[in-house]
Amino acid sequence: MSERLVLPRPCLVFIADVSDPRYAKTAKGLIDWVPEHCVGEWALPGNPLRLGLPVLDPAAARARGARSLVIGVAPVGGRILDNWVPALVQALEAGLDLVSGMHTPLAGIAALAAAAERRGRRLIDLRIPPSELPVASGRPRPGRRLLTVGSDCAVGKKYTALALTRALRERGLNADFRASGQTGILIAGQGLPIDAVKADFIAGAAELLSPVADPDHWDVIEGQGSLVHPGYAAVSLGLLSGSQPDVLVLCHEAGRSHVSGYGPQFPLPPLAELIELNLAHARLRRPGARCAGISLNTGTLSAVKAEQAMAALEQELGLPVVDPVRGGTRFVALVEACLALRR
Amino acid sequence: MSERLVLPRPCLVFIADVSDPRYAKTAKGLIDWVPEHCVGEWALPGNPLRLGLPVLDPAAARARGARSLVIGVAPVGGRILDNWVPALVQALEAGLDLVSGMHTPLAGIAALAAAAERRGRRLIDLRIPPSELPVASGRPRPGRRLLTVGSDCAVGKKYTALALTRALRERGLNADFRASGQTGILIAGQGLPIDAVKADFIAGAAELLSPVADPDHWDVIEGQGSLVHPGYAAVSLGLLSGSQPDVLVLCHEAGRSHVSGYGPQFPLPPLAELIELNLAHARLRRPGARCAGISLNTGTLSAVKAEQAMAALEQELGLPVVDPVRGGTRFVALVEACLALRR
Structure with missing residues (x-):
């Protein structure tokens, strides 16, 4: 294929x-x-x-x-x-x-x-997908998979996936970044522009993007859009469904209250609801799927405000929260949460 | 268009x-x-x-x-x-x-x-969509919209939408069947093949398919696939999101326990869960969205068994259940439930 x-x-x-x-x-x-x-x-x-x-x-x-x-x-x-x-x-x-x-x-x-x-x-x-793509088989496949999902576009899904891939490799694990968008494809040197795939084949394309692998191999998949995005929810669901992730990391920008470019009449739901919605879909294909934590883009905040925002969200959700650009012990905690879930 | x-x-x-x-x-x-x-x-x-x-x-x-x-x-x-x-x-x-x-x-x-x-x-x-499609705006638009959603492919979504369109017209209402698949397009003479649209534009295509209309006009939109289908969930979500339906009718085949063509390791979830999942997505775009009832394909059952199956499901879900092919008072009840929900 x-x-x-x-x-x-x-x-x-x-x-x-x-x-x-x-x-x-x-x-x-x-x-x-x-x-x-x-x-x-x-x-x-x-x-x-x-x-x-x-x-x-x-x-x-x-x-x-x-x-x-x-x-x-x-x-x-x-x-x-x-x-x-x-x-x-x-x-x-x-x-x-x-x-x-x-x-x-x-x-x-x-x-x-x-x-x-x-x-x-x-x-x-880079925006032209392969011409012959399959409909997803949905069959479980070996290998460990992590997908970065989002509350919205441009919240750090690609950066988070790249940072996690690097961290897993630094621990000596066999890990690949799987690019689903054009910039990610340029960085990875390979990938599949999922947003340009015809509707019937989105999940099938996602299956090709993170194929059968060794049981201990990690695919860290760049997410797209958001399940609640007015324009791109279908892209996100096809990628989630076909990726069959074991682990989700939810990416969000601190302070973002509504869909970027759509205005205040398009509020983002609470992150806890967004996690549940993503897991409801993920568990159809991978019953043990879990959300390991939150990647919070705090680029607009001071270091002190960023730490406060991450601590507050961690308290609220009971999950590790980290800005991967800031790294530190919070990032280590997220990496360990990702790895722990499959043990 | x-x-x-x-x-x-x-x-x-x-x-x-x-x-x-x-x-x-x-x-x-x-x-x-x-x-x-x-x-x-x-x-x-x-x-x-x-x-x-x-x-x-x-x-x-x-x-x-x-x-x-x-x-x-x-x-x-x-x-x-x-x-x-x-x-x-x-x-x-x-x-x-x-x-x-x-x-x-x-x-x-x-x-x-x-x-x-x-x-x-x-x-x-018939499956070549227009070349210039927009990303969905997500903006609320006037007109009443009903979408037939499914537990699976080939359970009666098109048939149900056609039968409901006919019934609304027979009541003197202004209603149009909106075809989203090739067969529907063949029957209606127009429509948009939603499953062939590129991922980024699925919801935008759905917005075109059921455009701004008079407040009392009904678009009865042919659903596609199922939110839980291993291959086609993205098609279903894009269509649901862009259609902004007021009313959903869930279509299911009596006795179907798993995804057709995928085998018993792909069980369908309980219909109550499927309704909730569809409504969770629908209400992001249309907060008042409701499920009016169930269209149950009982083609493989005797008349007596079919009535038993519909009565049992009605009891279980507290919603009208009808096989539109069989019609009768059950069908009248479903039509009235569809109309009642917007009053």
């Missing part, structure tokens, strides 16, 4: 003419989590933004072993601009594949399609 | 090698609801299933006025199998258009594309 996308690496990180670091978050995610796969960075002439990698053009990057150029920016609109195209052609001519998470399909740009054809290079769109 | 389909009729109903009547529900739906559009049925050699229409090959059907062959089966996965292709080519050669609700696009099969081109025939895919 078809297969998760596997990206050619290492890569040259391309930021085009995007000089605002807020729109270079994709590049920053790559450099934060997989610097060993980034041989260099490249920008269009006149762009002053630097990310701290060696500045290389495609030919120099190829000479240092790069196999692909990754478009590391996501400007508003998510389109590949006309003035980027000559640089992208230059990369293809230098022998690099192109990797993009933009909405514009690479092959829809004639100059790129022609150059890729001419040089036998690949144009890889 | 997608353009209204104008299907070439009447049609020859093709069931290929599908001998399990549960997977021939497209054919059965057409015959039950628009028999005037069905001139005959056709199967592959060796398939013993008969639907009660004249058995005709494509040439004979054409001679009786047929303008299309409709693929009347929907096996798991919704794919056109290789061994069906020669028969489909034969239909094109006989001068029939092809109408398909499969996921496989007809024109993606080279032999069909070639035969259609050669004979100037049309290949009509």
Whole structure:
């Protein structure tokens, strides 16, 4: 059966003419989590933004072993601009594949399609899932699985899954991060863009994303959206159902009271209710599924306020609460809670 | 909204090698609801299933006025199998258009594309949704909406929605059947194939399917799958979320104890739990959502056993229970419960 996308690496990180670091978050995610796969960075002439990698053009990057150029920016609109195209052609001519998470399909740009054809290079769109996906079998499968679920979008599900994967590996455990979104796929080098899968096959795609594994192997799966999101609840449920997680970690942003971008008439339910709703669905496929704890994004709070928020939530829910960016003993407690549940 | 389909009729109903009547529900739906559009049925050699229409090959059907062959089966996965292709080519050669609700696009099969081109025939895919769909807004909208939800696939959600639409109209109410699957679309002549929509847009597609309407207008929406189905739960949740129903009717088959096609290790939960799970999600978008009753498919039972089963379930759940195929006073009670809930 078809297969998760596997990206050619290492890569040259391309930021085009995007000089605002807020729109270079994709590049920053790559450099934060997989610097060993980034041989260099490249920008269009006149762009002053630097990310701290060696500045290389495609030919120099190829000479240092790069196999692909990754478009590391996501400007508003998510389109590949006309003035980027000559640089992208230059990369293809230098022998690099192109990797993009933009909405514009690479092959829809004639100059790129022609150059890729001419040089036998690949144009890889991270938002296009495999064409032949199965309906989920629902069958129990060996291996341990952890899914980060959310109260909303953009609360830290990807970051939490990456941090937990790293922590499990540091303990000597066999663990893989399983990416379900475009930035996660870039970081992991493989994965499946679950939000672009046709409805009937979402859970089936999730089964492929975290396949049969050794009984002691951990898949740490990047969650998407939220079961209570007005737009994306179906994505979240398909991923939850097909992932068959043993362990959930609920991700939330401190102080967020309603669905981001939807307004105050869309309040988030209490986290305890959200945990119960996620578990009701998870236990249909994995009767022993448990919530190990809460990942609380406290990025907008002072250290003192963050600790107070985490302590209060821990008291309320009776579960470990941690901001993985802050780490510390709270993070250790969450990791141990994740591991304890299957013993 | 997608353009209204104008299907070439009447049609020859093709069931290929599908001998399990549960997977021939497209054919059965057409015959039950628009028999005037069905001139005959056709199967592959060796398939013993008969639907009660004249058995005709494509040439004979054409001679009786047929303008299309409709693929009347929907096996798991919704794919056109290789061994069906020669028969489909034969239909094109006989001068029939092809109408398909499969996921496989007809024109993606080279032999069909070639035969259609050669004979100037049309290949009509019902399962291709509009290309530009929105993410759901989640905003409350006027109009009354009823959604048939299920314990499983193929339990009577479409039939129940059609019967309720007919009953509401007979009472002089302004009501529309909203088709979310290929058979419903074939019957209604319009609709949106929700199971083929990309994950991010399922709820948004559901919002389009039952749009803003007069406050007294009823949309009776054909449900899909089940919130507890191993493969299709995401479809069900996206449709439930975007439909924002005031009223749910839970559809179930008497005696069905596990997910059809998945086996006894996939038991269905108690119906009371299923109602609560559906309402938990529905009330996120429509706080007053209620379950009006149960549509119980008793097709495998005698009249006496069916009445016993309905009475027992009514006692257990405290809700009206009816088999809409059997109708009678039970059906009247369900219709009144649907209408009462919004007063």
